[in-house]
Amino acid sequence: MPLRFTLRQLEYLVAVGEAGSIAVAAERVNVSSPSISAAIAHLEQEFGVQLFVRRHAQGLSLTSAGRQVYDHARQVLVQAGQLTDLAGSITQTVQGRLHVGGLITFAQAILPQLRRSFADLHPQVDFHQSEGDQPDLYDGLRKGTLDAALGYDLDIPADLDFVPLASLTPYAVMAVGHALAGHDSVTPQDLAAHPMVLLDLPLSADYFLSCFHAAGVKPRIVERTRDMGVMQSLVGQGFGYSIANIRPWSDRSPDGQPLRFVPLVGRVRPMLLGLILTPGAQSSLTVRRFVAHCHAQLTPEKVRSLRPVVDPGAG
The missing domain is CATH 3.40.190.10 (Periplasmic binding protein-like II)
Incomplete structure (x- = not known):
């Protein structure tokens, strides 16, 4: 029996389930709110169940059936990503979706230029970024909405890995x-x-x-x-x-x-700036290449924000 829904529609479902709002989900996946609404309506019709309870003041919340569909949809998206990783590993092509989070205190100074240089090297990667505080980054990694996060070595949880990149005094x-x-x-x-x-x-x-x-x-x-x-x-x-x-x-x-x-x-x-990853994340060729790219790019010589502070009276 042919599938009558797409991975993209499942992605929208998961985004709404996490955000609790169509508008917020639309911002996160960079599409219009009507596109999200149409996808949810299509999935509800296709599955024959109501996925969300719509509350005007509190946004949307998953129904019991919606929670089950949401959980399976997340697993399907993870497996689809693994298929992309497998294909990339076989062909040695860096491709697929890469979502990187950045700590809000320095994301604006580091992440866009890091993204630009990586995208220039690997144009087949669908690169997305988001910003948040350190607990937000941990949450995104655990939920699978982030593939990697740039943060500090501050109380890294035991279920996450930290790859140091630079020491900041x-x-x-x-x-x-x-x-x-x-x-x-x-x-x-x-x-x-x-x-x-x-x-x-x-x-x-x-x-x-x-x-x-x-x-x-x-x-x-x-x-x-x-x-x-x-x-x-x-x-x-x-x-x-x-x-x-x-x-x-x-x-x-x-x-x-x-x-x-x-x-x-x-x-x-000093604080250590580094990449926060889930265990096994570097089994993905794209993530491995991004880690290597961060090592190569995040040096004081290449990033002004990482240079030591000099005597304010100098010059």
Whole structure:
């Protein structure tokens, strides 16, 4: 009996099941909402069951039957991906879908250029990207919506693998008028008495605060934000300093204020930037090539964001 549904329709079903919303699912798979709705309607008609309960205020949720179909659809998509990997391994062709997640604090500075160079080398790969905090990346890997994720070595769960790529030392970011902006380096003790704008993301914030705890001091946090650009603008306007590991491309905040970047020294450990993978992910030729590409591209010589912070008074 011929199939009367497509893998693409199953992909849309899984996307809605994960997002709980047709609009959000449409954004994630980069198609229109009517296309998603039509696919769901077709599958419901084909299978003869209602897949979702539609609640205006709360979006869509899977019915009992829909949950069973969703689980099987995910397995079918995984197996389809394995077939693509097998074909690629036989022909030594890097192809198929590759979805890479990036930590929101540095995705804009690293992931697009990494994607561009990989896509130029392997045009048959259908490359997609998304951004989130570290727990979001873990969740995407476990659900199979991500093939790989760029993140930090922060509490990597036992069921995931971490491939280190670069060591990033922390630095203080300050307004040019800050009392410590002209220093060659600063310690957590130097900073503790000054107002701090904390980049308050899951796991990352714990790392920034650990720099102070290891030195036996407590930072004076006056503001918290989950957005890197907002943090830089608050710092540039003189509301406090902050701590980060990735150098921005510009030495100005998003609202145009000049910034200074001063190395943080003392009892502070660097963070490791790397790829987070599920066990067995590198059985895919495409994933293996992407891992190798990251090793080749993510070097201080090629990525300005990874270069050490220099003396702000130099030059």
